[in-house]
Amino acid sequence: MKANEGFSLLELILVMVIMSILAGMVAFAVAGRGNQARETRARADLSTYQNAIEAFALEHQDKYPKSISELATPNKKGISYILKIKPDGWGNAYVYSYPGKKNKYDLYSMGADGISGTEDDLSVWDDAEKESAQ
Numbered sequence: 001m002k003a004n005e006g007f008s009l010l011e012l013i014l015v016m017v018i019m020s021i022l023a024g025m026v027a028f029a030v031a032g033r034g035n036q037a038r039e040t041r042a043r044a045d046l047s048t049y050q051n052a053i054e055a056f057a058l059e060h061q062d063k064y065p066k067s068i069s070e071l072a073t074p075n076k077k078g079i080s081y082i083l084k085i086k087p088d089g090w091g092n093a094y095v096y097s098y099p100g101k102k103n104k105y106d107l108y109s110m111g112a113d114g115i116s117g118t119e120d121d122l123s124v125w126d127d128a129e130k131e132s133a134q
Contacts, residue, residue, distance in 0.1 A: 035112060038089025042109040042122050045086065049094065049107055050124040052081035064105050068096040088122075090114060 007015075052071045057064050065071060071081040087093055088109040095116060100106035103125055111120030 038112070039122065041089040042111075045088065045094070046107060046109065046122060046124045049082065049085075049096075053096075053105065053107065056081055064098045065096075066098060068094060068107070 049068065049071065053064060053068075056071060059075075068085055072083065072085050074080045085094070088111075090109075090112050092110050092114045094107065094109055096105065096107045098105040106123070108116075108121050108123035110116050111118065111122055113120055
């Protein structure tokens with residue numbers, strides 16, 4: 001006598017329920033990471049732009065660029081400090097001003113809300129301020 005081959009309907013339903021629970025747990029764990037990834041990218045970009053601004057100032061007798069786009073403009077030797085100025089992780093342009101209000105220059109991302117001067121703004125000076133407060 002041959003045993004029935006395959007799975008019963010109850011077994012298939014049980015496996016589907018377990019897989020649905022696991023998929024829900026993974027989705028919950030991954031949700032919200034998008035904003036964290038955008039923030040990490042913006043902080044990395046800000047650090048890169050800050051290094052380029054400082055290199056520009058070193059080569060121009062402590063004169064800082066008037067706009068961030070100067071960093072992507074090739075100099076007399078055909079070299080630029082940044083290949084391309086990209087928007088931040090939320091698609092907004094980075095804000096640069098020289099002279100700055102708090103420091104030599106201001107360089108920041110307006111964050112997720114796209115509004116300057118709100119709590120979610122990310123600045124090149126944020127980490128330095130946090131370190132000096134500790």
